[in-house]
Amino acid sequence: xxxxxxxxxxxxVKDRCKVCYTCVRECPAKAIKIEGGQAEIIPGRCIACxxxxxxxxRDAKMFVFSxxxxxxxxxxxxxxxxIVAPSISxxxxxxxxxxNFVGMVKALGFSYVNEVAFxxxxxxxxxxxxxxxxxxxxxxxxxxxxxxxxxxxHHPQIIDSLIQVVxxxxxxxxxxxEKYGNDLRIVFIGPCIAKKVEAAEKQFDGLIDxxxxxxxxxxxxxxxxxxxxxxxxxxxxxPVAGKGAIFPISGGMLQTVDLDxxxxxxxxxxxxxxxxIIEVLREFEEGYLDAKMFDLLCCNGCINGPGMxxxxxxxxxxxxxxxxxxxxxxxxxxxxxxxxLSTYLKLDLSRNFxxxxxxxxxxxxxxxxxxxxxxxxxxxxxxxxNCGACGYxxxxxxxxxxxxxxxxxxxxxxxxxxxxxxxxxxxxxxxNKLASTQAALKQSEKLANMGQMAAGIAHEVNNPLxxxxxxxxxxxDEMDPESPFYTDLKMIVEQADRCKNIVGGLLNxxxxxxxxxxxxxxxxxxxxxxxxxxxxxxxxxxVRINAQNPVIECDQSQMVQVFANLFKNAVDxxxxxxxxxxxxxxxxxxxxFYIRIQDTGTGISxxxxxxxxxxxxxxxEKGQGTGLGLPIIYGIVKMHRGTMKVDSNADxxxxxxxxxxxxxxxRKAENINRHTEDVSxxxxxxxx
Numbered sequence: 001x002x003x004x005x006x007x008x009x010x011x012x013v014k015d016r017c018k019v020c021y022t023c024v025r026e027c028p029a030k031a032i033k034i035e036g037g038q039a040e041i042i043p044g045r046c047i048a049c050x051x052x053x054x055x056x057x058r059d060a061k062m063f064v065f066s067x068x069x070x071x072x073x074x075x076x077x078x079x080x081x082x083i084v085a086p087s088i089s090x091x092x093x094x095x096x097x098x099x100n101f102v103g104m105v106k107a108l109g110f111s112y113v114n115e116v117a118f119x120x121x122x123x124x125x126x127x128x129x130x131x132x133x134x135x136x137x138x139x140x141x142x143x144x145x146x147x148x149x150x151x152x153x154h155h156p157q158i159i160d161s162l163i164q165v166v167x168x169x170x171x172x173x174x175x176x177x178e179k180y181g182n183d184l185r186i187v188f189i190g191p192c193i194a195k196k197v198e199a200a201e202k203q204f205d206g207l208i209d210x211x212x213x214x215x216x217x218x219x220x221x222x223x224x225x226x227x228x229x230x231x232x233x234x235x236x237x238x239p240v241a242g243k244g245a246i247f248p249i250s251g252g253m254l255q256t257v258d259l260d261x262x263x264x265x266x267x268x269x270x271x272x273x274x275x276x277i278i279e280v281l282r283e284f285e286e287g288y289l290d291a292k293m294f295d296l297l298c299c300n301g302c303i304n305g306p307g308m309x310x311x312x313x314x315x316x317x318x319x320x321x322x323x324x325x326x327x328x329x330x331x332x333x334x335x336x337x338x339x340x341l342s343t344y345l346k347l348d349l350s351r352n353f354x355x356x357x358x359x360x361x362x363x364x365x366x367x368x369x370x371x372x373x374x375x376x377x378x379x380x381x382x383x384x385x386n387c388g389a390c391g392y393x394x395x396x397x398x399x400x401x402x403x404x405x406x407x408x409x410x411x412x413x414x415x416x417x418x419x420x421x422x423x424x425x426x427x428x429x430x431x432n433k434l435a436s437t438q439a440a441l442k443q444s445e446k447l448a449n450m451g452q453m454a455a456g457i458a459h460e461v462n463n464p465l466x467x468x469x470x471x472x473x474x475x476x477d478e479m480d481p482e483s484p485f486y487t488d489l490k491m492i493v494e495q496a497d498r499c500k501n502i503v504g505g506l507l508n509x510x511x512x513x514x515x516x517x518x519x520x521x522x523x524x525x526x527x528x529x530x531x532x533x534x535x536x537x538x539x540x541x542x543v544r545i546n547a548q549n550p551v552i553e554c555d556q557s558q559m560v561q562v563f564a565n566l567f568k569n570a571v572d573x574x575x576x577x578x579x580x581x582x583x584x585x586x587x588x589x590x591x592x593f594y595i596r597i598q599d600t601g602t603g604i605s606x607x608x609x610x611x612x613x614x615x616x617x618x619x620x621e622k623g624q625g626t627g628l629g630l631p632i633i634y635g636i637v638k639m640h641r642g643t644m645k646v647d648s649n650a651d652x653x654x655x656x657x658x659x660x661x662x663x664x665x666x667r668k669a670e671n672i673n674r675h676t677e678d679v680s681x682x683x684x685x686x687x688x
Contacts, residue, residue: 009193009196010048010050010062010064012038012041013060016059017038018060020057021391023039023051025388026274027274029047029358031043032391033405034406045358047146047149048149048193049298049299049306050146050193050299051274054306066210067212070212070220074110079184080109080184080186080209081113082105082187083173083176083187083188083189084113086116086246086248086302087321090248090303090320093316093317095228100229101228106231107226108224110187114239115241116168116172117244117325118172119171119174120244121244121341122344122345123349124244135292138161138284139293140162140293141296145167146298146299147296148353152354155285158281159354161284166350166351170204171349173186173208174347177207186209187208190211191214192213192299192302192305192306193306195211196211213305242329245329247302267291269289269293269294271294272296273300274298277298281296303318364400369399372403376409376415387414390411465496468496469493472489472496476493515555515640520552522584525556525563528563528564529564530563533567535571536571539579541582546583546584547584552667558639559665562633565632566633570598570659578601581598582596583596583598586667591668592664594663596661597661597663598660602650602657603651637665640665640666641666642663642664644661646662647662
């Protein structure tokens with residue numbers, strides 16, 4: 001038998017699909033794969049049960065309507081019969097009586113309206129005969145086409161247990177063909193989407209022309225304006241049904257043929273719904289269940305099929321069907337009904353089945369499964385939450401489905417949430433780095449503006465200041481030390497010299513300096529920086545050079561100024577003594593030196609960290625510093641394409657106080673501009 005193609009029956013509306021995996025979870029055949037963030041149906045594996053349609057809250061899963069084809073049949077010259085599933089009383093609870101319903105259907109143009117419940121009675125009688133004959137193997141009922149397809153595709157090794165009897169729909173079609181002839185066109189109306197696939201099977205060719213759902217029938221009523229109060233009430237056309245109306249609910253088949261409880265006790269297993277049928281067929285296949293018959297329905301009774309428009313009040317619908325069946329049986333002509341059963345039971349109601357194995361040949365290798373589990377964060381068995389959010393019952397099944405191409409790793413919700421948290425953490429780090437870089441750029445702009453201002457001030461003040469200094473020194477040399485004006489003049493000279501130092505610092509800060517590159521041992525730079533001042537006895541010095549190759553290309557005099565300034569600041573921060581640590585490292589494969597200058601001094605407060613590179617800002621007492629040292633050395637480091645970072649703690653409660661400067665200097669001067677370089681360039685690195 002050729003593969004039952006369902007791709008033209010059920011389809012996905014991609015714009016509506018939000019990939020909630022509900023359809024994956026509810027599909028008993030696992031015939032839905034997630035590909036590119038979309039839930040796609042796998043036609044070969046699909047059994048057309050319609051569970052995916054029923055559970056999708058977004059209406060992203062739909063089935064093809066056959067309304068236009070039915071209208072075409074009705075407009076033809078041949079008579080058309082509507083055979084209606086016994087679940088009508090659960091669907092059309094809004095219509096006063098079944099006679100009004102029949103009148104509405106005939107108002108659409110149907111010549112006959114018959115009950116599939118009569119065909120259900122024929123099938124149930126066949127089942128009863130088989131049971132009473134004592135079958136030599138367990139039997140599986142075949143009234144549900146989705147169950148038949150599920151066995152053929154996913155449990156082909158137990159296909160011989162399928163009862164070789166047609167479904168009630170096909171049985172009813174055979175009855176009408178026998179009664180009215182082969183020219184009769186037949187349309188099945190019911191809650192089942194799988195009937196569309198069953199009717200198209202080659203072995204039933206010529207029996208059923210079209211299949212529509214109750215949803216489609218209601219639309220046809222609406223389009224033509226057919227209302228119950230406007231039609232003439234008419235009863236179903238013969239042969240009429242008796243207890244067959246109870247067939248669509250759980251155990252209905254048994255009640256249809258009055259099987260005694262003592263007879264069926266322990267001999268028949270009744271199951272319905274996705275979970276139960278999967279478990280029953282699995283246990284039956286593995287040999288754990290021993291019964292004469294398995295009465296299975298894919299939905300929770302046909303009254304809950306995907307073609308029902310009335311999807312609420314399950315037990316109310318169930319009660320409506322029971323009441324309808326009782327009323328029908330109380331009013332029928334029993335003798336005529338039994339004669340009809342005897343007559344049509346002589347029809348050939350047999351059918352055949354062929355395996356359409358859609359199982360995967362073999363399970364993936366255990367190592368491969370474990371590898372996928374680790375990929376979705378399941379490194380240990382304890383990590384396998386089996387939450388079912390992915391649509392699979394266990395993480396293990398999800399991993400297998402990933403290997404088989406049915407699922408994606410992103411379907412694991414806990415893993416995706418953990419990844420999201422990691423992305424947020426990384427984004428937070430990036431955001432902090434960006435904020436630091438923006439602060440550094442602002443600092444660079446400040447330095448640029450201050451440099452321009454300093455250059456203007458220095459040049460304007462320098463010339464008149466030189467005259468003042470020269471003549472004040474001449475006057476001081478000529479002044480008698482005993483003169484009462486000598487002390488005042490000496491103060492003028494000292495303050496003029498101080499002004500000279502400030503202007504000199506301004507010029508150094510603002511000057512565009514030419515970098516003179518030499519090859520020098522970095523230890524020599526540090527030693528010369530330490531010689532620039534007197535190291536107090538209460539300061540312990542620890543210098544460690546761990547570089548494999550200590551040679552660096554730089555401007556020697558400028559770099560000595562950098563180290564001297566940093567060392568002097570560290571010593572000034574430890575008036576009561578402490579430890580000054582200088583450490584130089586290089587990393588294999590990286591052409592740079594990493595320098596750490598650390599003191600155990602008073603530290604820099606948080607409010608001063610953002611100001612420390614601003615010109616003229618200093619925490620030293622008056623006369624002990626101009627506040628130009630750090631801005632100048634910062635510019636020198638940047639001219640050498642290096643970076644400077646600072647960590648400091650001034651709060652003893654937060655831990656040991658002190659300040660650490662981190663310098664990174666390139667070993668080679670290849671990327672250094674050997675001409676003029678502005679210390680305020682925009683490509684500064686982060687200053688913490």
